Amino acid sequence: MYVGKPVKRVDAFDKVTGRARFTDDLCDKSAYIARIVHSTIAHGKVVSFDLAEARKVKGVVKILTCFDLREKHYFGTPGHPYVLDPAQRDVEDRLVLTDTVRFWGDDIAAVVAENEVAAEQALRLIKVQYEEYPFVLDVQEAMKDGAPQLHAAFPNNILEHTGIREGDYAKAITEPGLIKVEGWYETPTMQHCHIENHICYAEMKQNRIHLVSSTQVPHVVRRVVGQALGIDWGRIRVVKPYIGGGFGNKQDILYEPLCAWLCMQVGGHLVKLDVPREETFVCNRVRHGFRGHIISWVRPDGTFAARKLEAFSDQGAYASHGHAICAVEMAAFRQTYPCENVEIDGWTVFTNKPVAGAMRGYGVPQIMWALESHTDEIAAALGQDPIAFRRRNLMPLGYYDMFGHRKLAADSYNQCLSKAMEAIGYDRKREMYRHQTGNIRRGTGAAVFWFDTGTWPFLLETSSCRMAMNQDGSMQLQLGETEIGQGADTVFSQMAADTVGVPIEKVHIVSAQDTDVAPFGTGAYGSRQTYSAGHSIRKTGLQLKQKILEKAEKLLQISSADLNIVDGEIIHIADGAVLMDLGTLVKEVQYSRSGSCHLTAESTAHITAAPYTLGCTVAEVEVDIALCKVRLLNIVNCHDAGVLINPALAEAQVHGGMSMGIGYGLSEKLVFDEKTGRPVNNNLLDYKLSTFMDHPSLRAEFVENREVTGPFGAKGLGEPPVASVAPAIGNAVYCATGVRLKKLPMDPPNLYQAFCEAGLICDERRVDA
Amino acid sequence: MYDFKALYEAKSVDEAVRLRRGHPGARIIAGGSDVLIRIRNGKWAGAELISIHGIDALRGVKLEDDGTIRIGPLTSFSHLASDPVIGTHIPVLAEAANQVGSPQIRNIGTIGGNICNGSPAADTPPTLFVLDAQVELTGTEGARRVPVRDFYIRAGVVDLKPDELLTAVLVPGEAYRGYTGHYIKYAMREALDISVVSCSVNVKLTEDKKRIENVRAAFGAVGPVPLRTPGAEAAARGGETTERTVKAFASAVLGEISPWSDWRTSKAFREHIAEELAARALIRSIELGGGGIHA
């Protein structure tokens, strides 16, 4: 059996030798190079272009502008499954090029040239005339009457507002003796920063468009490119090779439609659109900035009487994933600490900023920053231990969610908290750090996260799998679900090997998805790959196994019910005797002169569950108050992701999420110039990802409560590791200094402001180092 | 592929000087970590380049007979940091070189480029300022020497004549003998970063280690060019190695720096950090010199 074992990654050898080919490695050198002309204003209308000088550049093939777009096919970009009901579909507000500029960096024209230097030179020579409009960058300013309007169909820039009312909030807060705790919390715009930028190339062959793209969702790309060009979806072929990370950015359809359109404008010639890093920051997708207002009414005994949230989600210029992120924030707020009287309002609002889409965690890192900082504040207001307060109020075992039709079947929160606290020595250190003075102070903090697996019931959850036996008893395995670095191909192979009964070396997974060949799947997002694909692998594997056993029954004249496949051999269940190896069986069947048959199986799993996947972070920090710096000393995440299919890869994935959480907590923010709306730090020097030297050793712990709805007892793990890191650090900073940070990141400028306001620095300068 | 017009490769200083004269608009490229980025981002696209990358004579560190340390301007940060002469006599310069960007940048970036790009935030200049370093500039008329402090004209502009080349950085013996120093780079993260404020201090203690015989301090990223703080130096010079002296020194710095506010952070924050770094760098320099801070 392979499930549960730290099997080595099936793609590791190719990746450590350079044999793993990524999109750019596969593109023929004959490709034309496309570059995009981005607007240099934040809001307005393109009036005209002066292309005369640019056209003179040697090597320029064609320059296309928004005015060359004769047919306007609006399309939505999120990598979601198609929705049959038009009313429920994602907002379709994008064109491949636009004459209405809604953010600094909007795509208004493109250059196609024989080489990159010519494309660059032409780009610099293009002159654009605009009619400029006022713009708005702040999410709450954008909602005010009279604010600049981005989309006519959305008054006050509100893409969507939803409210949840449970119980009677107004009445509940009149209960005598309640303590009110209130706070505003804020998180910045962030970017995914996968190390491979988004890149794609397109060519027309046999009157179809062949696209190779660095995407998480090849089947969705096919559909959206068809929609964007107004052509039949079947005329698009998308290949997804190895990709250098995605984290949700490549779950959006980014520049595939534009690349395909440009290809068609130059006679179907091969066109490559390789997006430079600086543009990736601005013109791909970002994490929604968030502002949240929380009011809690608690009783002195540490129970909630009423809770309220107002959430403002900064959508940027176009709808992309839209309100779904805010909806997840609202659900997480409501369910993490259930309370009878709840009032929640969430607004997703357009601003003249880069488009926000999916990013690892999908709103949960934002709401957890607010909620788990706030929870510590409540504990402090009550004079209670923050862990004890949490344990008393967290979603209890057996909690039933009406909307998702799911029940919390394991005591994940308590188990994870205990394990993580033990790992870091939380109680002992908390005590030790109680009465500190001086400039250098230490603290510990904890935070939990709420998450669920996949996207049901919001969206369709479907996965298809195909298996085919080879003559040596090995098998091909194909899925529509994609390897994007997380290790999906390896766990798919493990699950397939166990289901069919073959050694893992005999499972040959087809890593690349080619929409002409790969079974339909919606791709990598929603922490769904292991769970959703697990269902289709199991279903298909069992079908294949049954077919094999039926053939064995005929060949061996033993009832298939008495046979099994173990380690690539047909065995007799009763005594374990090996009767035939799979290679012999397949050859007998495939080359049979009386009834040849190719042993294959294919099936679709339709999934109707979305189990909770919960856990926590505990962090220990050292704060140098005078230098306004937080140094992370220890950090541990503990997750209940059900049974770990591959503990080594699970651990590695948690490390990665924690790292992203550390950047989120301490250093990352995309900053905009207030006067122009221009992003000022859209490069890897000025946008501060955490480096090797900004991390302590990262520790990942697990509790493995078998997931009853999961085919192998597993559930989602990809996104959650990022979710609770920042608030755990924030709570540790509070423990160390008594200063509560409300705004991310906790970088030196924000710490300086907070420490000044708290009177820790600025009045009297210290020299004790 | 970079968009530049021409590349002229010099194999010797003479050839470089000739090329400078022949191509007055051309830019010098040494390691390339600044120049190539400016070409890529369009600022210097289409430029002519004179590559001095191949002039091996300009690499390496030498201790001259009179105690002067002669640093070839093409010496990379990593070679500077591991050089035995630097390690023995001016370890603080190795410390500074080791804080540039990243290992790869330290392998390609040169001390000459670090000075000639005129950046206020570069890592080695503050230390060169406190070491009273001189730069040797060679042109058609021969070589001249200028104190590095006077070499900076304004942000991004240095006193390099159209036919000249930086051919050496010189640290005089009397500037480092008996001195111990410390450099602190303050950045938003621990690697791959640029200074928000940087500070280099060196001190010479009296024989009994109780007093500061001399002290020099310089800062990066708190003005248009790196700068010395003579007022702060005067405030500490001759003083006892006490908290009071440190405090007087650090607060005097505030009157001599002129930081700015930008998207990265505020003027007030930079001032606060500069003062803090000044104190810490002085304390550490005193400790390295065998002294200690007394109440």
Place this chain on the structure above:
Amino acid sequence: MPDQYKLIRCTVNGREKEAMVDVRASLADLLRNDFRLTSVKKGCEVGECGACNVLIDGESFNSCIYLAVWADGKDILTLEGLEGPDGKISDIQQAFIDEAAVQCGFCTPGAIMSAVEILNEGRLLSDEEIRVRMSGHLCRCTGYENIVRAVKKTMLARLSQ
């Protein structure tokens, strides 16, 4: 205008090579396009991410900000050069596999090449020193943890031999 192209001679992964290079080309361009050594990745093209890192005369360089013409006379090693003629991989490559230090794999080639430079020095480094020496690489998948483990494991194995 001087010559747009220049003949250079260098050693790449142990083999003598000659190439006519466009003087405007970066070393990354030369290695990827002319020699098809596609382990050399482009992630930022300004020397920040480290994905294009290769060894030149034993030292690590971001080949995106190194002119191809400068490679004349140099000894260049890329990830492809670590494999033996029989396809056997080196200890550090195996350690990256064994320690689950690979995820998307895009930063991996550059990171392994920095590890090679460090390991070739034959010194015992602390975890902190390993982090300093590897700090020219950005990785968004691994949190660096297992990369540090892989480098450390290989270092200790080599030193105990």
